[in-house]
Amino acid sequence: MKYLFLLFIVCPAIEIGLFLLAGKLIGIFPTILLIILTGVLGALVAKRQGVDVYHRVQRDLQYGKMPGEALLDGMCVFIGGLLLMIPGFLSDVLGACLLIPFIRDRFKPLMFKWLRGMSKNKRKIIK
Template identity: 30%
Template sequence: MPVFALVLLGVFAEIAVMIAVGNAIGGLWMIALLLVGTLVGLQLVRRQGAQTMAAFSEAVWKRQQPHQEMADGVLIAAAGALIMVPGFISDVAALFLLFPPTRKIVSRRIARKAEAAALKFEHERRFGAGQVVEGEVVDVEPVIITDRRELT
């Protein structure tokens, strides 16, 4: 439910900003600005994606782990998705993800959260996360049938 509420809030915020910008500069200029923003954003995604792919290839060539390059690739893809959504707030968020210093900050935060979640999962897997039910094990001796007439 909180994710749905957050998405709904984002949609309403985008609409409110578009209405405000449309009132300030006019409806056609707002649409033109959205289209230009989308085209420029897609070019930035393309360029950043190519740079990230080159860095990924170089890291693999040097036999290094391309952790940062993979995180950059995921965040650039997220920025591309945000740019495709019409709206000014999503475009600003996409530019935030496309700017390398802020992208590095975001990837570090995500990595820390993922590491904490992995440690929690490992702890729960090792020590159990459920209720402990006290009980007693009872061994039952198997019945061996030697004569088939005993079955009827």
Template identity: 30%
Template sequence: MRFIGFIIFFIYVYFEVSFFITVANTMGVFLALICIIATSILGFSLVKSQGLKNFSIMQQKIANKQSPKNEIIKSVALLFAGFLLLIPGFLTDILGAILLIPNVQEHIVKFIVRKMPIKSTFASSQTRYQNEDIIEGEFKRKDDE
């Protein structure tokens, strides 16, 4: 049971190296290395721009007192995609690029939200008291007279 992580790691490395060798044989080693570096840089910039856009949407939803759970899940998908794009290799770059596609993110969000047992609600202290009946007035105790 302890060796499952090592086995998965070595299987990943085997597929990554064999895929790199295949690409390097068709394009050349230097061009393959440039492609890996370019996808890392391009992936980082895409994750940064989409992350900032997603962050502004989250701020708007919080300001409108809506639940930002979909955007939080998208942010985690973007973080995971950025991590995959920064790891050198073509397979991880392909998986990271797939996670950057908005339709794929929507399917991931729908799948995770369906599996979530917790429902979230946002309420500030101001809206909590607006729903109750509050009657303002003055009173005088009869004991004081």
């Protein structure tokens, strides 16, 4: 419940504050153009990296390997692209972090741990 509060109340409030600050510092039209630019660039980068991840998954499957690492990369790219397309500077920073490979590698162990915890909780519910 506390995460929903954070997601729906605190994050938008921070984004609005950052919009107001950026509008005051660089002006309204540059702020709007920056928001549009990050959305478009996010979509383009996510599409390119998504295609690369798709080819890695295909290659891993052809060689009989489990594509776990590639699927985790794909999940990061998808979430990163989505965050970049959502208007906001905080979401843009988080999205960019998920699209930059050497930074994404820092997030992947956390995501793997989170997914593993979710699967363990699901098993408890099923039993």
